[in-house]
Amino acid sequence: NVTTTLSNMKQINNTNDIDYKIQLYINSAMCMIESPHECITWMDLLAKFRKENNNLVECAQTKILTTSLIIDFLTYLGHWNMEFPLSYYKMFPNMVEGYNLSGLFILTEGNLPSEQFLNSFSSEICQSKLFSTEAISNNLLEVIQLFNEAKMYELSLVAYQSLLPYYYITNDYKKQRECHSNLVDLNTLLLDREKMDNRSNPNFYITTFVGTDFGELNGQEFIHRENVSFITTFANYLTTCYEKSIENLVIVKPEDDREYHNKNCIYVSYAYPLPDDKNHSLFDSNYKIDKFYQDEESTKHTIVRKIFTTKNSFPYIQKRIPIVDTQIMQITKLDKACQVVQSIINLFPSEFPRKTLRKRLKKILLDDLNFMEHVGLLVKTDIYTNAELHKLCKKYYE
Numbered sequence: 001n002v003t004t005t006l007s008n009m010k011q012i013n014n015t016n017d018i019d020y021k022i023q024l025y026i027n028s029a030m031c032m033i034e035s036p037h038e039c040i041t042w043m044d045l046l047a048k049f050r051k052e053n054n055n056l057v058e059c060a061q062t063k064i065l066t067t068s069l070i071i072d073f074l075t076y077l078g079h080w081n082m083e084f085p086l087s088y089y090k091m092f093p094n095m096v097e098g099y100n101l102s103g104l105f106i107l108t109e110g111n112l113p114s115e116q117f118l119n120s121f122s123s124e125i126c127q128s129k130l131f132s133t134e135a136i137s138n139n140l141l142e143v144i145q146l147f148n149e150a151k152m153y154e155l156s157l158v159a160y161q162s163l164l165p166y167y168y169i170t171n172d173y174k175k176q177r178e179c180h181s182n183l184v185d186l187n188t189l190l191l192d193r194e195k196m197d198n199r200s201n202p203n204f205y206i207t208t209f210v211g212t213d214f215g216e217l218n219g220q221e222f223i224h225r226e227n228v229s230f231i232t233t234f235a236n237y238l239t240t241c242y243e244k245s246i247e248n249l250v251i252v253k254p255e256d257d258r259e260y261h262n263k264n265c266i267y268v269s270y271a272y273p274l275p276d277d278k279n280h281s282l283f284d285s286n287y288k289i290d291k292f293y294q295d296e297e298s299t300k301h302t303i304v305r306k307i308f309t310t311k312n313s314f315p316y317i318q319k320r321i322p323i324v325d326t327q328i329m330q331i332t333k334l335d336k337a338c339q340v341v342q343s344i345i346n347l348f349p350s351e352f353p354r355k356t357l358r359k360r361l362k363k364i365l366l367d368d369l370n371f372m373e374h375v376g377l378l379v380k381t382d383i384y385t386n387a388e389l390h391k392l393c394k395k396y397y398e
Contacts, residue, residue: 017241018053019320025049026317036073040066040130046317051146060146060155061317064092067139070131090158091143093288093313137166137175151199154283157186201286202227204271205234206294206308206323211264213246221323223271223292225314231268238266269294274307288313290321295336303336305329 008024008031015021025046032038043066050059129135140163147156160183167175190196205224209217228234235251242249250260252267271292273285290313298304309325312318 016244019241019318021049022046022318037128037130040069043069050317055319056146056150057152057315058317058319060143060150060152061092061315063139063143063146065317067136067143068092070136070139074131091155091162093315133166133170137163140166152283153186153190153196154287157183157190160186196283199283200227202314203229203234204273204292204314205231206267206269206271206292207238207320208267209265210267211246211248213248213264221308221326222320223308223310223314223323224320226319231270235268238268242266271308287315290314298330301333303331303333305331 008028012021012024015024025042029039029042029046032042043062047059047062047066050056050062140159144156144159144163147153147159160179164176164179167179202225205226206221207224208221209219212218224234226234226237228237231253235253238251239249246264248263250263250265252260252265254269271294273289274291274293290310292308292310294306294308296304296306305328307327307329308323309327310321311324312321314321
């Protein structure tokens with residue numbers, strides 16, 4: 001374990017690839033699973049690294065995971081008998097209800113520290129402030145601050161719901177009052193539709209690594225969650241990550257249709273979340289998502305749609321998640337135009353006046369002829385009949 005950790009530290013210092021660094025931090029924590037303090041220390045270092053790089057959401061996810069690890073260690077020692085609040089599952093979208101929060105990540109079956117080994121740490125852990133209700137509540141307060149800075153107020157509210165039980169246990173009435181007061185403020189903010197809809201959402205990109213110099217990355221595809229809006233900016237970021245370690249590096253953007261020989265290429269393009277058939281706020285459309293799509297024109301009237309499934313859901317502790325499945329289907333351009341209309345409809349609450357909604361839709365479609373290139377949703381509409389949709393959208397595919 002010590003040898004592996006030293007090797008990881010050396011690689012962390014020698015690479016500019018942020019995603020690779022993150023994996024090294026995770027590997028180091030896993031290597032220290034039988035050394036609770038060291039394991040938590042590595043997770044704290046990962047959170048610090050995320051914060052320094054302004055990856056606020058990923059930092060919050062890391063802090064949530066660290067909190068769950070602390071609880072897991074205490075649980076295995078028999079010093080914790082509280083169940084995880086259901087709100088934990090909302091904060092950490094990769095969790096499966098019914099399992100320990102960190103159980104799918106580090107403390108997996110076959111990788112658990114022995115009971116005898118953990119017992120030897122019992123007195124040490126119990127005497128440490130790191131493994132205490134206070135530490136857990138402080139971590140959750142940091143999570144709330146990070147979510148607020150990232151303007152993910154929905155998750156801040158959920159984090160408060162996770163925090164309150166600890167204040168109930170300790171009968172800390174002052175903290176309870178502060179939490180309830182902050183919850184009222186958050187709910188008021190969330191009800192302000194104008195402010196909520198003006199939040200910027202992350203962009204998603206697909207990368208494909210092709211070249212022997214990439215090692216294990218060669219041939220792999222990933223979805224990236226980034227806060228940059230332009231593919232050129234993201235391409236420059238990739239160049240910074242790999243130009244020192246990879247020779248003959250080429251970042252290939254969508255408009256580049258040249259063939260490259262004897263080069264190490266990273267193909268990069270946009271990806272778009274593929275929501276389900278429910279009404280979605282802008283927040284929900286970019287939360288707990290593991291399916292994305294790309295559209296390519298096939299004929300005058302049809303489009304080839306690729307649907308990608310990632311190994312984990314966003315947001316996650318990593319900004320880059322591997323693609324594990326790709327499906328290809330064909331749709332008509334009229335279908336896509338109808339999907340765009342429905343995706344707009346789904347952003348409005350059900351009580352929104354139908355007449356006003358029709359005017360909004362018409363204005364959006366007239367103002368932005370390319371709007372349908374950026375969104376899509378495979379659902380039926382209950383505001384427009386099929387005939388009305390056909391009439392409204394017909395000009396966009398002819």
